[in-house]
Amino acid sequence: xxxxxxxxxxxxxxxxxxxxxxxxxxxxxxxxxxxxxxxxxxxxxxxxxxxxxxxxxxxxxxxxxxxxxxxxxxxxxxxxxxxxxxxxxxxxxxxxxxxxxxxxxxxxxxxxxxxxxxxxxxxxxxxxxxxxxxxxxxxxxxxxxxxxxxxxxxxxxxxxxxxxxxxxxxxxxxxxxxxxxxxxxxxxxxxxxxxxxxxxxxxxxxxxxxxxxxxxxxxxxxxxxxxxxxxxxxxxxxxxxxxxxxxxxxxxxxxxxxxxxxxxxxxxxxxxxxxxxxxxxxxxxxxxxxxxxxxxxxxxxxxxxxxxxxxxxxxxxxxxxxxxxxxxxxxxxxxxxxxxxxxxxxxxxxxxxxxxxxxxxxxxxxxxxxxxxxxxxxxxxxxxxxxxxxxxxxxxxx
Numbered sequence: 001x002x003x004x005x006x007x008x009x010x011x012x013x014x015x016x017x018x019x020x021x022x023x024x025x026x027x028x029x030x031x032x033x034x035x036x037x038x039x040x041x042x043x044x045x046x047x048x049x050x051x052x053x054x055x056x057x058x059x060x061x062x063x064x065x066x067x068x069x070x071x072x073x074x075x076x077x078x079x080x081x082x083x084x085x086x087x088x089x090x091x092x093x094x095x096x097x098x099x100x101x102x103x104x105x106x107x108x109x110x111x112x113x114x115x116x117x118x119x120x121x122x123x124x125x126x127x128x129x130x131x132x133x134x135x136x137x138x139x140x141x142x143x144x145x146x147x148x149x150x151x152x153x154x155x156x157x158x159x160x161x162x163x164x165x166x167x168x169x170x171x172x173x174x175x176x177x178x179x180x181x182x183x184x185x186x187x188x189x190x191x192x193x194x195x196x197x198x199x200x201x202x203x204x205x206x207x208x209x210x211x212x213x214x215x216x217x218x219x220x221x222x223x224x225x226x227x228x229x230x231x232x233x234x235x236x237x238x239x240x241x242x243x244x245x246x247x248x249x250x251x252x253x254x255x256x257x258x259x260x261x262x263x264x265x266x267x268x269x270x271x272x273x274x275x276x277x278x279x280x281x282x283x284x285x286x287x288x289x290x291x292x293x294x295x296x297x298x299x300x301x302x303x304x305x306x307x308x309x310x311x312x313x314x315x316x317x318x319x320x321x322x323x324x325x326x327x328x329x330x331x332x333x334x335x336x337x338x339x340x341x342x343x344x345x346x347x348x349x350x351x352x353x354x355x356x357x358x359x360x361x362x363x364x365x366x367x368x369x370x371x372x373x374x375x376x377x378x379x380x381x382x383x384x385x386x387x388x389x390x391x392x393x394x395x396x397x398x
């Protein structure tokens with residue numbers, strides 16, 4: 001299959017000063033259950049702002065972000081501006097507004113500062129039909145429990161009501177920006193700084209620069225690394241970084257709390273920190289107790305099997321007008337047959353990619369391409385010499 005574009009929209013550097021050091025929820029003795037929709041690895045919840053309901057990403061790695069449309073609809077005035085750096089390390093200028101009243105379920109938050117971003121107007125983010133992000137700045141002084149089987153997020157200031165097994169409690173850490181950190185083991189070695197970021201659809205991805213450090217510690221060998229070249233991470237400003245090398249790595253054993261996952265390839269490496277994303281939620285109930293600094297993970301099934309990575313050797317990005325190669329596996333048949341980053345793809349399996357409607361583009365992005373299950377595909381593209389070329393590619397598995 002063509003692995004879907006990895007979308008990242010969280011922020012990891014705060015503005016100068018204490019712009020987002022805000023008050024906590026005013027409610028006390030609360031136990032709020034929020035039903036969420038899972039779309040292409042993203043958790044989407046209803047949020048009420050000044051008596052109007054919008055859909056937001058629920059993102060433990062992000063901050064409060066809203067679209068320009070929300071700002072306009074609510075007639076919000078900019079009170080500040082600054083620069084943030086997104087997960088792809090690209091700096092973006094932003095404006096800040098104050099939201100007088102915001103509700104998540106029955107929980108009410110007042111006078112919250114929010115970043116304005118036009119990323120919600122960019123494809124493929126438009127496919128999620130969301131207007132903002134609810135992030136980590138809402139979660140302090142509460143415990144959150146995410147149960148993906150029931151599409152339910154519980155928010156409470158009374159962790160004892162979650163019926164947690166204290167024997168399974170693990171220490172919860174935080175980085176300098178208050179993003180939760182889950183200590184893990186990879187191939188028997190402790191990896192301490194791994195963010196839990198529900199805004200990412202990864203299972204486990206590693207910081208690119210750390211991969212070679214871990215190799216020196218013999219966490220894994222050079223032969224366990226699969227190299228890609230491309231640009232995969234969409235930042236808060238709606239821009240992509242320049243193409244660069246990124247990696248999948250073979251993980252013989254990955255341990256989180258008392259759960260062990262075996263023999264799989266990690267997700268694509270990132271410029272930013274090691275991270276665990278929402279794909280973890282496929283395997284069990286995760287509880288983050290910010291009050292007592294503990295986390296719990298209760299798996300759904302006795303055995304866990306990580307889904308294999310299938311690919312035709314390249315990754316693709318579809319824009320409003322065209323489709324382009326966004327990444328290529330080193331030494332793959334696609335690379336050997338002339339596929340390179342930035343080339344225009346005209347069609348795959350006779351599907352004309354420049355003639356897709358907005359609905360089709362979003363359907364393909366969220367629900368996989370029609371050739372997803374094929375073992376072989378025909379690709380028509382424009383090569384580096386400007387000539388139209390047609391090739392056949394077979395699927396391979398990691």
